[in-house]
Amino acid sequence: MLVVDRVSKSFKGLKALDEISINIKPGHIYGIIGPNGSGKTTLFNIITGVLKPDSGQVIFDGRRIDVLEPNSIYNLGITRSFQLPTLWLNMSVAENLMLPPKQQVGENLRKAFFKKAWETQDMQLSDMVWQTLETLRLKQVALNKSSEISGGQMKLIELGRTMMSNPKLVLLDEPTAGVNPALALEIFKIIKEIKQSMGLTYVIIEHRYDMLFANADYIYLLNEGKVVSEGSPEKVINDPVLAEVYLGA
Amino acid sequence: MDFNQLISIIVSTANFYAIWLILSLSLNYEYGYTGILNFGKVLFFSLGAYSSGFLAANLANIMAGVSFDICSVEAVQLRLDLAKAVPQLPLLVFVASLIMGAALSAAVAYLLYISTSRIKEGFVLGIILLSAGETSRIVVRNYEPVVCGYHGLVGIPNPYTAAGDPTSASFLLSITIWVIAGVAFLFINKLTATPYGRKLKAIRDNELAADIYGKKPSHERRKVLMIGSAMAGVAGVLYAYYLGFVAADDFTSLKTFDIWVAVMLGGVGNHLGAVTGSLVVTLIDRGTRVLRVFLANLSIPLETLYLRWIIVGVLMLLILMYRPAGIIPEKSIKTLGLLRIIERIKREKT
Ligand SMILES: Nc1ncnc2c1ncn2[C@@H]1O[C@H](COP(=O)(O)OP(=O)(O)O)[C@@H](O)[C@H]1O
Ligand SMILES: [Mg+2]
Numbered sequence: 001m002l003v004v005d006r007v008s009k010s011f012k013g014l015k016a017l018d019e020i021s022i023n024i025k026p027g028h029i030y031g032i033i034g035p036n037g038s039g040k041t042t043l044f045n046i047i048t049g050v051l052k053p054d055s056g057q058v059i060f061d062g063r064r065i066d067v068l069e070p071n072s073i074y075n076l077g078i079t080r081s082f083q084l085p086t087l088w089l090n091m092s093v094a095e096n097l098m099l100p101p102k103q104q105v106g107e108n109l110r111k112a113f114f115k116k117a118w119e120t121q122d123m124q125l126s127d128m129v130w131q132t133l134e135t136l137r138l139k140q141v142a143l144n145k146s147s148e149i150s151g152g153q154m155k156l157i158e159l160g161r162t163m164m165s166n167p168k169l170v171l172l173d174e175p176t177a178g179v180n181p182a183l184a185l186e187i188f189k190i191i192k193e194i195k196q197s198m199g200l201t202y203v204i205i206e207h208r209y210d211m212l213f214a215n216a217d218y219i220y221l222l223n224e225g226k227v228v229s230e231g232s233p234e235k236v237i238n239d240p241v242l243a244e245v246y247l248g249a
Numbered sequence: 250m251d252f253n254q255l256i257s258i259i260v261s262t263a264n265f266y267a268i269w270l271i272l273s274l275s276l277n278y279e280y281g282y283t284g285i286l287n288f289g290k291v292l293f294f295s296l297g298a299y300s301s302g303f304l305a306a307n308l309a310n311i312m313a314g315v316s317f318d319i320c321s322v323e324a325v326q327l328r329l330d331l332a333k334a335v336p337q338l339p340l341l342v343f344v345a346s347l348i349m350g351a352a353l354s355a356a357v358a359y360l361l362y363i364s365t366s367r368i369k370e371g372f373v374l375g376i377i378l379l380s381a382g383e384t385s386r387i388v389v390r391n392y393e394p395v396v397c398g399y400h401g402l403v404g405i406p407n408p409y410t411a412a413g414d415p416t417s418a419s420f421l422l423s424i425t426i427w428v429i430a431g432v433a434f435l436f437i438n439k440l441t442a443t444p445y446g447r448k449l450k451a452i453r454d455n456e457l458a459a460d461i462y463g464k465k466p467s468h469e470r471r472k473v474l475m476i477g478s479a480m481a482g483v484a485g486v487l488y489a490y491y492l493g494f495v496a497a498d499d500f501t502s503l504k505t506f507d508i509w510v511a512v513m514l515g516g517v518g519n520h521l522g523a524v525t526g527s528l529v530v531t532l533i534d535r536g537t538r539v540l541r542v543f544l545a546n547l548s549i550p551l552e553t554l555y556l557r558w559i560i561v562g563v564l565m566l567l568i569l570m571y572r573p574a575g576i577i578p579e580k581s582i583k584t585l586g587l588l589r590i591i592e593r594i595k596r597e598k599t
Contacts, residue, residue, distance in 0.1 A: 091450055
């Protein structure tokens with residue numbers, strides 16, 4: 001479904017990604033781990049078109065996407081969350097969740113004038129928003145400005161926006177960072193549920209290895225922009241490279 | 250001050266207000282909703298005014314089959330005579346100017362926008378627009394064929410010359426100005442109280458997130474700048490026809506500044522803010538002018554035109570300190586979907 005093929009990316013001489021290749025097949029949960037600065041977020045930035053690779057290519061459903069803009073990639077079915085919340089801060093939580101759905105008729109400049117053309121869709125959308133608010137326990141802050149909620153709640157909206165995207169592939173960048181452990185568990189439960197009910201594919205960057213290893217089908221371990229170990233959680237856990245990478249040996 | 254004087258002050262204030270209002274609504278659409286730093290609002294305003302002067306002068310020459318210098322006394326006389334002889338003509342030229350002013354402004358907006366669209370930093374576009382405004386003013390001021398250089402172009406006939414007497418004609422023009430401002434208000438409200446408006450605010454609040462969630466920031470901004478500029482062009486046409494003359498020096502960046510003050514005072518991201526802010530700015534502007542005449546009559550030597558800037562500055566400071574969101578703060582766009590969520594939450598609370 002998604003193939004990252006020998007992608008490199010440097011920032012002023014610093015090799016953030018070094019001929020990295022990964023292969024994501026539909027219907028699974030993939031975990032990406034690695035020390036800070038190993039290139040995990042950069043990889044997401046390349047896949048979603050925020051950054052262009054220096055070399056190599058990214059292929060999604062048989063189509064080269066590294067030449068596309070983020071908005072086109074989104075419309076092909078890839079959605080992502082950000083490590084640092086990147087919300088629409090002057091808008092309410094509910095509005096933040098109303099924005100992601102694709103093909104909103106009322107977002108079209110010309111059709112916006114004709115309320116009849118979009119009102120029903122907008123109503124239906126609100127049902128979806130309501131469900132997401134319920135799932136993420138955000139109802140009590142739904143009408144607050146998204147700048148006026150806690151950091152943990154902001155991370156939940158990051159997740160909520162991906163839930164509103166109707167995607168094929170979801171990339172989550174540290175979804176439980178700054179969230180309390182009970183809720184973090186809950187988040188993984190939700191991810192699993194969505195994956196099962198909607199047949200989505202997840203790639204999750206995560207520092208809570210216990211939870212990730214319990215839920216992921218396949219793990220990529222990154223170090224200095226390269227994949228240094230990959231396979232089932234059991235395999236990666238038992239790989240001596242894991243300790244090496246983290247202990248800097 | 251007699252009654253007639255009072256009426257004429259009120260009418261002229263209302264005219265200026267309507268024109269400022271169109272400009273403020275357009276800037277609020279661009280900046281308040283979409284985050285475009287349009288520091289060149291006056292450029293598009295001036296293009297509308299130049300279109301009016303240029304068309305009125307050259308069409309008169311063409312109609313009469315003469316080739317007078319458009320700035321000469323004969324040409325001015327010809328315009329006014331022609332308007333009397335063919336009283337429907339000025340209305341037609343007025344409508345043509347509205348179309349040309351809007352189209353020219355939108356086209357220039359398009360070109361300036363795409364010239365910087367590779368650069369993501371919004372302030373770069375802002376500076377380009379600012380300098381384009383100043384440059385075009387200086388060029389037009391020194392290049393007579395557009396609107397007679399620094400003398401300005403006089404003798405733009407009232408579009409309602411057909412009405413007969415000048416008082417009715419100018420009253421009809423005032424009504425036209427108010428109606429167009431009203432239509433601009435309704436238009437922009439109808440357009441933005443929608444998911445479209447919400448999308449623009451997303452682009453404003455966080456361009457990266459908007460892009461990642463499928464909105465097209467650059468594409469949308471370009472369209473917004475074109476529509477906002479067309480509105481400013483229309484305001485410029487109304488301004489030129491109301492004054493009956495056009496001069497490049499009327500279009501300094503101080504005009505842009507005034508519109509920004511109006512939008513910031515009123516409150517960004519909501520149209521009632523623009524309505525309120527531009528009213529405040531118009532009242533200060535007109536008020537200090539009236540006060541100046543009044544004081545001069547009493548031979549009190551106080552220059553109120555400076556007073557105007559002091560009042561504006563102090564107001565701006567007060568607002569920024571005590572009400573940073575403006576007189577009327579921004580509200581959520583309450584589409585039916587959002588209203589439904591609000592209702593459900595209320596219901597759960599009770
Ligand atoms: N936009 C950027 N500009 C310059 N350097 C960057 C940029 N993004 C990431 N880097 C650098 O690339 C390396 C990898 O960063 P990142 O992908 O964020 O790591 P991770 O998410 O694994 O912690 C780091 O050294 C980081 O400083
Ligand atoms: Mg990271």
